Amino acid sequence: MAEITRRRTGEFLRELFSILLAAPEGLRASEALQVLASRVTLSPYEADSYESGGRRFEKIVRFATVDCVKAGWLVKDKGIWSITDEGRAAHAALVDPEAFYKRACKLYAEWKAAQPDAEAPAAAGPAVAGGADDVGSNAKAVSVTFEMAEEEAWAEISRYLQGMNPYEFQHLVADLLRAMSYHVSWVSPPGKDGGVDIQAWPDALGTRLPRIKVQVKRQQQAVSVEGLRSFMAVLGDDDVGLFVCTGGFTKDAEAEARTQEKRRINLINLKKLFDLWDEHYDKLTDQARRRLPLRSISFLAPGG
Structure with a gap:
């Protein structure tokens, strides 16, 4: 049987x-894996697909990234993979591929041993056990299954919100x-809004500060620091600003919000x-839930 070495x-x-x-x-995990596949030459074994769907190559990589996550080198957040400072340093220091992966496996084993329900250590990784074909016998399989389901759901x-x-x-x-117990006193109708889409207060009469001013942007591109400053210009001394944008915010905009001394902005x-x-789904009205209905599905909790 073909095997994937360390x-x-x-x-x-x-x-x-x-x-x-x-x-x-x-990057989205699917995009990162697609780019990776275009940069390496896959063997017939690696390129082969499972009956349940998906190439063996992708399962091998996903399986190995579990070690990298527990090593503190890689972060996975709703299907987005990004490298940490520790991961950047490891990539620069461990140029030998085998040494790189072995170190990740070692750090994973150390993490696993420190867990309250730790068991006797098993053979590490697909390198010694025939690759992704053995994923099902390892706790990491649960993590891989869970993260793929989370990616698809997210x-x-x-797409729905965008x-x-x-x-x-x-x-x-x-x-x-x-649902968060604020009193919404005004929602902008279609047309010009003067830079404020929603206004809310901590109480129904609007007698308690701070007043909350909200700008809402449903767009693909990130809000720049200039766009953020335009919104901050409509905030008074007793206001708190909430800027909601589906495209996120540039690093400069995030830094500007974080370092503000006169304007409170989230x-x-x-x-x-x-x-x-x-988090607040249980407190939403039925009408509100229809805007973004959710249903929970149970998965075995990832332990690897």
């Missing part, structure tokens, strides 16, 4: 890291604020908006 797995991982290092904001949710009518999306944000990207929606 060196071969390390080659995959080092090339994957090179791809991700060129994308500081991270991709669908993201395609929502802008004014419907604006009302979704207002519904969320109500930036909410698509991921944070969804997390808040999920």
Whole structure:
């Protein structure tokens, strides 16, 4: 039976890291794997597909990235993979593919041994056990299954929100604020809004500060620092600003918001908006839930 060696797995991982290092904001896992496949020559065994779907190559790489995550080299967030500073340093220091992967496996084993339910250590990784064919016998299989399901779910949710009518999306944000116990006193109708789409207060009478001013942008591109400053210009001394944008914010805009001394401003990207929606879902009205209905599905908790 064909096997995937540690060196071969390390080659995959080092090339994957090179791809991700060129994308500081991270890449979707599917996109990163597609680019990786175009940069390496797959053997017939690696390129072969499972009856259940998916190439063996992709399962091998996903399996090996579990070690990298627990090593602190790689972060996975709703299907977006990005390299940490520790991962950047490891990639620069461990140029030998086998040494690179072995170090990740060692760090994974150390993490696993430190868990309360730690068991006797098993043979590490697909390198010694025939690659992804043995994933099912390892706790890492649960992590891989879970992350692939999360990626697919998030991709669908993201597309749904990105395609929502802008004014419907604006009302979704207002519904969320109500579920968070804020009183929404005004939602901008279609047309010019003067830079404020929603206004809310901590109390129904508007007697308690701060007043909350919200700008909502349903767009693909990230908000620049100039766009952020335009919104901050409409904030008074007693206001808190919430800037919601599906396209996120540039690094400069994030730094500007973080270092503000006179203006209180919170930036909410698509991921944070969804997390808040999920967190407060039980407090949403039935009408609000229809804007973004969710249903929980149970998975075996990842332990690897």
